[in-house]
Amino acid sequence: MQRPDWAPDTIDIERPSVARMYDYYLGGSHNFAPDRAAARAMMTAVPDAPLMAQANRAFLRRVVQFLAESGVRQFLDIGSGIPTVGNVHEIAQRVAPDSRVVYVDVDPVAVAHSREILDGNDRAAVIQEDLRRPEAILGHPEVTRLLDFSQPVAVMVVAVLHFIAPEDRPELILGRLRDALAPGSYLTLSQASDEGRGGTGERAEAERVYRRTDSQLWIRGRAELVDLFAGFELVEPGVVWVPQWRPESPESAEDAERSVFMGGVGRVGD
Numbered sequence: 001m002q003r004p005d006w007a008p009d010t011i012d013i014e015r016p017s018v019a020r021m022y023d024y025y026l027g028g029s030h031n032f033a034p035d036r037a038a039a040r041a042m043m044t045a046v047p048d049a050p051l052m053a054q055a056n057r058a059f060l061r062r063v064v065q066f067l068a069e070s071g072v073r074q075f076l077d078i079g080s081g082i083p084t085v086g087n088v089h090e091i092a093q094r095v096a097p098d099s100r101v102v103y104v105d106v107d108p109v110a111v112a113h114s115r116e117i118l119d120g121n122d123r124a125a126v127i128q129e130d131l132r133r134p135e136a137i138l139g140h141p142e143v144t145r146l147l148d149f150s151q152p153v154a155v156m157v158v159a160v161l162h163f164i165a166p167e168d169r170p171e172l173i174l175g176r177l178r179d180a181l182a183p184g185s186y187l188t189l190s191q192a193s194d195e196g197r198g199g200t201g202e203r204a205e206a207e208r209v210y211r212r213t214d215s216q217l218w219i220r221g222r223a224e225l226v227d228l229f230a231g232f233e234l235v236e237p238g239v240v241w242v243p244q245w246r247p248e249s250p251e252s253a254e255d256a257e258r259s260v261f262m263g264g265v266g267r268v269g270d
């Protein structure tokens with residue numbers, strides 16, 4: 001297979017990557033034939049897959065707008081993905097040009113492409129790191145250069161937790177991040193959920209597709225997601241299907257469970 005210029009030499013382009021599959025669901029062009037084949041297998045199992053990616057991106061945009069309008073000026077976006085329409089720095093810096101953003105992803109394509117679009121933006125950076133290494137993220141020179149943890153920081157972990165296995169102890173990872181945050185900081189989570197969709201067989205099929213990729217899928221129910229906000233005060237309306245989180249119009253929240261993603265925002269109390 002021909003390797004395009006933007007693909008780092010280090011990546012295995014024969015193995016589907018969850019970052020590049022997500023790019024495909026969103027209509028992006030940073031993906032290869034094996035990514036597209038896996039994404040299409042997922043769309044056979046779960047025909048709503050592109051819709052869920054779009055609903056999740058729309059949630060991310062509304063949350064960043066809400067946080068920026070609430071006065072947050074620092075964002076740490078972990079599992080940020082291959083840049084697409086409405087990236088965190090674009091929304092935050094539109095509201096407040098002095099907003100600072102650090103993107104974090106394990107995927108070299110996501111990091112390389114983010115670096116390219118952030119070129120010349122001295123208030124945003126990207127690092128290659130793993131959510132499972134919160135110490136490494138918090139201590140990274142780019143993070144400490146751009147973010148001041150004595151002031152509120154919004155940590156975004158959007159559509160990533162379902163790639164974190166229970167044995168990797170997501171509650172401890174998020175707890176470590178929470179301990180670093182000043183009052184007035186926020187945590188945003190979204191993740192694939194089968195809440196109320198049990199028995200459709202979609203979950204088993206989706207898990208089967210993702211076992212062939214670089215990350216397995218770990219579906220969680222609403223109660224598990226609520227528990228992961230331990231130490232944060234949930235902002236209204238709590239943990240809901242993502243289209244139900246402060247929708248722009250009542251119609252946009254219809255059939256919300258088709259989005260497959262549940263999400264919410266928590267705040268560190270004063």
Ligand SMILES: C[S@@+](CC[C@H](N)C(=O)[O-])C[C@H]1O[C@@H](n2cnc3c(N)ncnc32)[C@H](O)[C@@H]1O
Pocket residue numbers: 018019022056057060078079080081082104105106107110129130131132157158159160163215
């Ligand atoms: C479904 S995409 C979500 C992108 C973006 N956050 C969004 O919601 O549109 C998931 C991203 O998480 C990244 N990812 C998966 N596991 C990760 C980990 N352990 N640490 C950091 N990033 C991870 C993948 O590379 C991918 O870019």
